[in-house]
Amino acid sequence: MSVTTQHTTPTELMVYRVVFALLIINKAGGLIYTRTFAPGLQKLDSNDYLILAGTFHGIHAISRSINPAPPVPPAPGNRRPPTTGIESMESSHFRLTCFQSPTGVKFLLFTSPEQPNTDVIVRRCYEVYGDFVMKNPFYSLEMPVRVEKFDRALGAYLARP
Amino acid sequence: MSVFSFYIFDRHTECIYSKRFAASNNAPPPRGAAGGGIQNGDVPASLRKASKDLDETKLIFGTIFSLRRMARQLGGADDQFLSYRTGEYKLHYFETPTQLKLVMLTSPNVGNMRTVLHQIWATLFVEYVVKSPLAPAEHTGGKGVANELFEGGLERFMEAVFRPQQ
Numbered sequence: 001m002s003v004t005t006q007h008t009t010p011t012e013l014m015v016y017r018v019v020f021a022l023l024i025i026n027k028a029g030g031l032i033y034t035r036t037f038a039p040g041l042q043k044l045d046s047n048d049y050l051i052l053a054g055t056f057h058g059i060h061a062i063s064r065s066i067n068p069a070p071p072v073p074p075a076p077g078n079r080r081p082p083t084t085g086i087e088s089m090e091s092s093h094f095r096l097t098c099f100q101s102p103t104g105v106k107f108l109l110f111t112s113p114e115q116p117n118t119d120v121i122v123r124r125c126y127e128v129y130g131d132f133v134m135k136n137p138f139y140s141l142e143m144p145v146r147v148e149k150f151d152r153a154l155g156a157y158l159a160r161p
Numbered sequence: 162m163s164v165f166s167f168y169i170f171d172r173h174t175e176c177i178y179s180k181r182f183a184a185s186n187n188a189p190p191p192r193g194a195a196g197g198g199i200q201n202g203d204v205p206a207s208l209r210k211a212s213k214d215l216d217e218t219k220l221i222f223g224t225i226f227s228l229r230r231m232a233r234q235l236g237g238a239d240d241q242f243l244s245y246r247t248g249e250y251k252l253h254y255f256e257t258p259t260q261l262k263l264v265m266l267t268s269p270n271v272g273n274m275r276t277v278l279h280q281i282w283a284t285l286f287v288e289y290v291v292k293s294p295l296a297p298a299e300h301t302g303g304k305g306v307a308n309e310l311f312e313g314g315l316e317r318f319m320e321a322v323f324r325p326q327q
Contacts, residue, residue, distance in 0.1 A: 068165035069249040084248030093236035
């Protein structure tokens with residue numbers, strides 16, 4: 001069964017579920033890694049991605065403060081769990097999954113809306129990041145990620161052959 | 162499965178209707194504020210509350226405006242921002258061709274509310290607000306939106322959608 005989306009030529013065979021791109025944002029809101037794996041999103045230049053990352057960082061913070069839910073009483077002896085920001089965003093052409101690590105690094109994963117288990121995928125990206133970027137002794141924290149092994153491992157996991 | 166609040170923004174980026182719904186197990190009754198305006202100007206507590214509500218509507222509008230722009234940038238000019246979810250709530254967005262924006266905040270386990278928002282617009286807003294002969298064409302400050310028919314209809318509709326067990 002051949003399935004086509006609006007972003008590819010009709011003669012191409014494409015499966016519905018696809019990962020479009022991964023962005024990594026550091027604690028301060030600066031973009032430190034961007035990579036597209038499959039066509040499907042509009043072509044943006046590096047400046048646009050930087051602006052997008054900064055905007056999303058701000059929106060993520062605001063989404064925590066407009067939380068309308070009544071605060072849930074914490075378990076006795078524990079602190080109240082902190083409010084979370086945007087975890088996923090739906091639009092008609094893509095779904096954005098955001099995972100924030102305990103150190104404040106955000107992983108934005110852009111997938112097609114039908115892609116299942118996006119939280120598992122983004123956690124695996126976090127593991128790959130921990131293994132190849134954090135454990136790299138030459139990587140400076142909060143700086144753009146330029147680690148070849150990370151690129152290769154991520155490509156092996158996410159890029160469709 | 163519960164709804165927390167509901168907002169309507171017009172094409173002049175103003176909040177023309179906002180409504181908070183009580184949590185099902187709490188005492189405080191639901192409050193509706195038309196246009197987020199100040200109701201009792203003299204009492205400090207309600208002044209603070211009203212300005213807090215106003216800030217919240219502004220934050221919500223800023224959030225949906227930026228997310229809509231982001232969706233257009235990434236998905237193309239015909240892409241529509243639909244909803245987003247955090248750990249505590251889910252925000253549903255529906256925009257009409259007249260650039261009227263309906264925003265609903267619910268608990269995170271709720272499914273797609275797009276048809277619900279469309280129905281609210283078509284059967285409640287258009288019927289009771291747009292077609293009302295007394296309502297002005299532009300609802301600056303929320304004037305003309307919070308009439309009884311619309312409010313009552315909205316309450317009944319929300320009850321029917323979120324508490325169907327009877």
